[in-house]
Amino acid sequence: MIDMKARTKKFTIDCALFCSKLPTSREFNAYVNQLIRCSSSVGANYRASQRAKSTADFINKLKIVEEEADESCFFLEIIQEINKDNELKVEIEKLLKEGNEILAITVASIKTARNNQNKK
Template identity: 90%
Template sequence: MIDMKSRTKKFTIDCSFLCSKLPNSREYNAYVNQLIRCSSSVGANYRASQRAKSGADFINKLKIVEEEADESNFFLEILLEINKNPELKIEIEKLLKEGNEILAIVVASIKTARNNQIKK
C-alpha cells in the first residue's frame, strides 16, 4: 500500500503530466496554471503536516491540504467538461477519482485528529 506522502506526491506529478498534454491556449493555460499550483500544494502541505509542531498545527496544515485537494478537483472537473479528447478524459477521470480519495482520507484524518485533541 502506498503511503500518503508518496500518494500526494504522485498526484502532483500526474496532474503535471496531464497539464503537459492539454492544448496551449489562453483558456486552457488559466486552468492548467491553477491545477499545477493547487495540486502541487496538496503534496507540499501534506509533507509539511508530517513535521507539525503540535496537534493544532497538524490540523491546520491538513486543512490546507483539504482546501487544495478540493480546488484541484474543481479544476479537474472543469477540464473534464471542456476537453474533447477521449483519451485525456479517461486520464482526467482517474485523477479526479484519486483527488476525491485523497480528499476523503484527509477529511477523515482531520476528524480523527480533532477527536484525539478533545479526548486529551
C-alpha cells in the first residue's frame, strides 16, 4: 500500500495532469485554477503535518488537509457537472474516489490523534 505522503503527492500531480486536459475557456479556467490550488495544498499540508511540532500542530495541519481535500472534491464535482467530454468522465470519477478516500483517511487520523491526545 502506498503511504499517505506519496499518495497525496500523486493526487496533486494527477489533478494537475487532469486539468491540462480540460478546455481553456472562461467557465473551466476558474475551476481549474481552484482545483490546482486546493489539490496541491492537500499534498503540501500533509507533508507539513509530518513535521509537526506537537500533537495540536499535527491535528491543525491535518484539518487543513481535510478542508482542501473536501474542496478538491467539490471542484471535481463541478467540473464533472459541466464537462461534456465523455472521455474524461472515468478520470474525473477516479480522482473523486481518491479525493474522498484521502478525506476519509484524514478524518480518521484526526480522530485518532485527538483520542491519543486526550489519553495523555
